[in-house]
Amino acid sequence: MKKQNPILDMRGIHKYFTGVKALQNVNFRLFPGEVHALMGENGAGKSTLIKVLTGVHEIDEGTVVMEGNSITISNPLEAQEAGITTVYQEVNLCSNLSVAENIFIGREPRRFGRILWKEMNRQAAQLLKERLNLSINVTLPLDAYSVAVQQLVAIARALNISAKVLILDEPTSSLDASEVRELFTVMRKLKAQGLAILFVTHFLDQVYEVSDRISILRGGEFVGEYLASELPRIDLVLKMIGKDLELLAELPQTGSKELAKKGEAFLQAKGLGKKGAIEPYDLQIDRGEIIGFAGLLGSGRTETARLLFGADRVDSGGLQIAGKTLKIESPRQAISEGIAFCSENRKTEGIIADLTVRENIILALQASRGWFRTISRKRQDEIADEYIKALNINPKNPEQLIRNLSGGNQQKVLLARWLLMEPKLLILDEPTRGIDIGAKAEIQKLVLALSRKGMSVLFISSELEEVLRVSDRVAVLRDRKLVRMMQADELSHENVMKAIAGG
Amino acid sequence: MVKRQYLPILVTVALFILVFLAGSFRYTGFFSMQVLTNLLIDNAFLLIVAVGMTFVIVSGGIDLSVGSMVALTTMLSATLIEQLGWPPSLVIPCVLLFGALFGLGMGAIIHYFNIQPFIVTLAGMFLARGLCYVISINTITIDNAFYKDMAMTKIQLPGGGFISISVIIALAVVLLAIYLAHYTRFGRNTYAIGGSEQSSLLMGLPVARTKMLVYAFSGFCSALGGVVFTFYMLSGYGLHAVGLELDAIAAVVIGGTLLTGGVGYVAGTVFGVLIQGVIQTIINFEGTLSSWWTRIVIGILLFVFILLQRIINVRASKSRAV
Amino acid sequence: MWNRISKHHLFWPLTVLAALLLFNLVYKPGFFSVRIQGGHLYGSLIDILNYGAPLILVAIGMTLVIATGGIDLSVGSIVAISGAIACLIVSRASDQHSLSIVLTAVGVALGLAIICGLWNGILVGGAGMQAIIATLILMVAGRGIAQLVTNGQIVTVTSNPYKYIGAGWLAMLPFSIFIVAAVLLAAAWLTRRTALGLFIESVGSNATASRLAGIRSRSVIFAVYIFCGLCAGLAGIILSSNVSSADGNNAGLWYELDAILAVVIGGTSLNGGRFYLSGTVVGALIIQTLTTTIYMVGVPPEITLVVKAFVVFTVCLIQSEKFRMAMTGKGKRRRAPAEREVTQHG
Incomplete structure (x- = not known):
């Protein structure tokens, strides 16, 4: 890389939230014409850093130098004016407006204050075509297009603001493989045009595929800045998770797990499917068995599980549970059949933020008992104390509002909610996402212990290592299709990867 | 192919034509230019108020204070002219400014303190209505030459009928609003905020200013509606225009604007008002039907249109292109 | 300690109520005095409870609706409809003093109120409409229906049993206070002794998560709108009984707004979730005291x-x-x- 001056230079950045240090003496540089990956586990301070850079939060200490000039950014507009724009994972555009408007709103071509629609549509089409290779009807409302296109539109908007620094915050999370490839093509093209791109992602492969440089944060502190070509993967991971690595080592590794008991089937799905969500699939889950779901994001893992739980209506196929054929039409019915489902969207589909830890724990049990068969307060307190102890939930106060707990502890409360139901099949969708490494290991251990007691578990995770570590068998999904069921003896990182990639 | 966001407005227009034709077949003398222009004359103030409401609803808010604001405007105008002897040329700009500032104040509270528009404009509604009674609890009749002229002047149309000056004001407001909504940044920002306030903020749009301006515009429209209503009634009274906010909201919804914000057209609102007017006219022509049927029919229409919006939305989320 | 008291949900509402009452006491020293006359208790405080009864009723129903994240704009119209139908039935009877006629009238009126509530419940819980929009329909049409029932007239009744509901006395106190107490107890029992309260707060706080936890949110929503309709219906009967007449046009006007106000003053958030029945009652009393105060001051x-x-x-x-x-x-x-x-x- 040529020796040149950074376009953006952040030095000694501190940020506190009510006494908690979110960022501590963080340095970050960005050069024109590079893709710079910002890495870190959850809680490392990535999003806080991005938020101070885009003016959502103000920094408490430190300097930000943009193109040699010291600047202060106190709102998103100022960030934009400085040439810093962000494209978020959940596209932050207005889906009710047309594509062209979404690119130009706030800076529409005008004459005497009158917006020139024709000119705007022409410019929008041209911009999308020339810089992003995208030919679409720009007069249609944005919600007529897929998330991938919406993301490109968001990038187009950023480019039109003549961004010098483009922040892509987990842009690939909701894209499929081919869409990711297209996005990377666009990123390389923009890089060649001299744009500085800050890229945030959880996918290691993607980091090495497009990034030139990597900066690592851990626990709000700056770990270091490295050239991607000079930083081996294992070093990257070590630097990200730090000394906590031995925690994972305590767990039994793949293969060391005893082979699945030849148990009777708990659940058999035949041709279960839903248009647009998942193609019809067959699946058998034995008692006490852990089935892992592997596949890329958007491959249909969650959708498959939701059908089993009755969270979505099926179009085709049928189910047998413990030998009886039935149709599951609601979560309520699934629960009564002994199925429990921990959603990946903890905030929107899991916790009831306004309620206490105790109330969140007993919620599903109470729901199954109806309005009138209440659980006595004494029993509720016992249950809450028991699970707070068993799962090591912090703080140990059952009357704390769940919204005040950290992500990992919220996850444990949700686990408690379902364990209390003593389900025969527990579906865990990304149970370890966004929680710290210690809690992660605890949850994996718990899953193994449960299966030994005879509970079937359906374990969904984006982290292949984790799936391999806990599963007896692994179902591989690709492009909304269950493509392969892998038995215990064929489970290896390589085999599963191959199946996912479809080689 | 018709774009799906135009569908509700087309249904509204079709419904208006249908109801009007039905009336024409059933009653002699219904199908005339004058019935049509009377719709405008009798509903000019509602039209003006509903236009302001359209902006508020498109921005994702609601303004319950409009009816009270109309009443307060009639009251203020009557007092200033009759009791303080101000000339109309001073009174009218004053009340319009007052309306706009009143709206601006509500908008500022909504935005800066992050309180639901429903509650804030509810307080505005109480306040404006209460202020009427602070001025006087009786009717104040206006006996001013200018106001009488405005009330009496008829403008002959080439087609045979005539319209009042209020109609011209209302139509001018409609044209101005269409221009504002579609050809100015203020208008587009309003749609953007209605689509997603969070996104609008992140896109660097002036959310605070736009939201406050939207309520200021609605306040201005209510005050202007109040001025026109004063021409119509020639009096100021605290009980004028009770429940007008409901009529205005109904007109906006029947006109195809989504109550959730982000989608809607001023032109649709015009037809929403006209449909309400034509139902009223039919009930008058029928003679045997009582006035409360208007409310019931409007209630049913509201139901049908809200249902229609839901069906269109559900359909839309199911069929995504590309 | 002070911190804990000031954080309690009843702290602000009670402070405001106390301030209002104190102002009254200073303005008119005899304000708190209660005297016995003809075996009945009289006094400003009793009046506040008596006249505030319909509002407290409506506000109790509204509290539960708001706790589910909804709102019911149609309560004013339901008040008008229920009063209108009850008075119509009584006025048509040959013997207006007949107890069975009055019971029929009350039964029909409450039945109609329940149907109104069910209608709102179907639109919100069944069809998934936004509550403010769904209940707007009945708010607009309902007053028309009430006028339809009374044919646009004010229906007057001369029935002693009917008058007793809103203007009678029991154990020295106005009878309406007992109705309010009964409804309040019923609501408290339903929400705190059964799991309904937990479900309401759960649905109001996060509807999706509640469904996935196996809660039948639909039946919860139906229940609260029906209960709210029932409360409004009762309020309508008390109001019309108090004046022995029903006015389809003006009965219950602004009730929805006062009720929402009472709920909000009581500390329940319009976003749904946690709700406070006691807060709502205090909120309604604040509104009623305010009205009384203003009458007294002579404005x-x-x-x-x-x-x-x-x-x-x-x-x-x-x-x-x-x-x-x-x-x-x-x-x-x-x-x-x-x-x-x-x-x-x-």
Whole structure:
């Protein structure tokens, strides 16, 4: 890389939230014409850093130098004016407006204050075509297009603001493989045009595929800045998770797990499917068995599980549970059949933020008992104390509002909610996402212990290592299709990867 | 192919034509230019108020204070002219400014303190209505030459009928609003905020200013509606225009604007008002039907249109292109 | 300790109520006095309870609806409909004093109110409409229906049993107070002794998560709208009985707004979730005391509206986190450190 001056230079950045240090003496540089990956586990301070850079939060200490000039950014507009724009994972555009408007709103071509629609549509089409290779009807409302296109539109908007620094915050999370490839093509093209791109992602492969440089944060502190070509993967991971690595080592590794008991089937799905969500699939889950779901994001893992739980209506196929054929039409019915489902969207589909830890724990049990068969307060307190102890939930106060707990502890409360139901099949969708490494290991251990007691578990995770570590068998999904069921003896990182990639 | 966001407005227009034709077949003398222009004359103030409401609803808010604001405007105008002897040329700009500032104040509270528009404009509604009674609890009749002229002047149309000056004001407001909504940044920002306030903020749009301006515009429209209503009634009274906010909201919804914000057209609102007017006219022509049927029919229409919006939305989320 | 008291949900409502009562006491020293006359208790405090009864009823129903994250704009119209139908049935009877006629009238009126509530419940819970929109329909049409029932007239009745409901006395106290107490107890029992309260708060706080936890949110929503309709229906009967007449046009006018106001003053958030029945009752009493005070001071009663406007503003400002932050000058946020990471993409 040529020796040149950074376009953006952040030095000694501190940020506190009510006494908690979110960022501590963080340095970050960005050069024109590079893709710079910002890495870190959850809680490392990535999003806080991005938020101070885009003016959502103000920094408490430190300097930000943009193109040699010291600047202060106190709102998103100022960030934009400085040439810093962000494209978020959940596209932050207005889906009710047309594509062209979404690119130009706030800076529409005008004459005497009158917006020139024709000119705007022409410019929008041209911009999308020339810089992003995208030919679409720009007069249609944005919600007529897929998330991938919406993301490109968001990038187009950023480019039109003549961004010098483009922040892509987990842009690939909701894209499929081919869409990711297209996005990377666009990123390389923009890089060649001299744009500085800050890229945030959880996918290691993607980091090495497009990034030139990597900066690592851990626990709000700056770990270091490295050239991607000079930083081996294992070093990257070590630097990200730090000394906590031995925690994972305590767990039994793949293969060391005893082979699945030849148990009777708990659940058999035949041709279960839903248009647009998942193609019809067959699946058998034995008692006490852990089935892992592997596949890329958007491959249909969650959708498959939701059908089993009755969270979505099926179009085709049928189910047998413990030998009886039935149709599951609601979560309520699934629960009564002994199925429990921990959603990946903890905030929107899991916790009831306004309620206490105790109330969140007993919620599903109470729901199954109806309005009138209440659980006595004494029993509720016992249950809450028991699970707070068993799962090591912090703080140990059952009357704390769940919204005040950290992500990992919220996850444990949700686990408690379902364990209390003593389900025969527990579906865990990304149970370890966004929680710290210690809690992660605890949850994996718990899953193994449960299966030994005879509970079937359906374990969904984006982290292949984790799936391999806990599963007896692994179902591989690709492009909304269950493509392969892998038995215990064929489970290896390589085999599963191959199946996912479809080689 | 018709774009799906135009569908509700087309249904509204079709419904208006249908109801009007039905009336024409059933009653002699219904199908005339004058019935049509009377719709405008009798509903000019509602039209003006509903236009302001359209902006508020498109921005994702609601303004319950409009009816009270109309009443307060009639009251203020009557007092200033009759009791303080101000000339109309001073009174009218004053009340319009007052309306706009009143709206601006509500908008500022909504935005800066992050309180639901429903509650804030509810307080505005109480306040404006209460202020009427602070001025006087009786009717104040206006006996001013200018106001009488405005009330009496008829403008002959080439087609045979005539319209009042209020109609011209209302139509001018409609044209101005269409221009504002579609050809100015203020208008587009309003749609953007209605689509997603969070996104609008992140896109660097002036959310605070736009939201406050939207309520200021609605306040201005209510005050202007109040001025026109004063021409119509020639009096100021605290009980004028009770429940007008409901009529205005109904007109906006029947006109195809989504109550959730982000989608809607001023032109649709015009037809929403006209449909309400034509139902009223039919009930008058029928003679045997009582006035409360208007409310019931409007209630049913509201139901049908809200249902229609839901069906269109559900359909839309199911069929995504590309 | 002080901190704990001032954080209690009843702290602000009770402070406001106490301040209002204190003002009355200073203005008119005999305000708190209660005297016995003809075996009945009389006094300003009794009046506040008596006249406030319909509002408290409607507000109790509204509390549960708001707790589910909804709102019911149609309660005023239901008040009018129920009063109208009850008075119509009584007035048509050959013997208006017959107890069975009055019971029939009350039964039919409450039945109709339940149907109104069910209609709202179907639109909100069944068809998934936004509550403010769904109940707007009945708010607009309902008053028309009430006028249809009374044929646009004011229906007067001369029935002693019917009059007893809203203007009778029991054990020295106005009978309506007992109705309110009964409904309040019923609501408290339903929500605190059964799991309904937990389900209501759960649905109001997070409807999706509640469904996935196996809660039948639909039946919860149906229940609260029906209950709210029933409360409004009862209020309608009390109101019409009190004046022995039903006015389809004006009965229950603005009730929805006063009821919402009472709920909000009582500390229940319009966003749904946690609800406080006791707070609501205090809120309704504040509104009623305010009206009484204004009558007493001798200002035209219509001016109550101005005062109400300021009460709404004040209460909302106190509840607004942004306002409190601006006042205390601190950027206090009720967020756990870990939550920042999770909410980042929202």
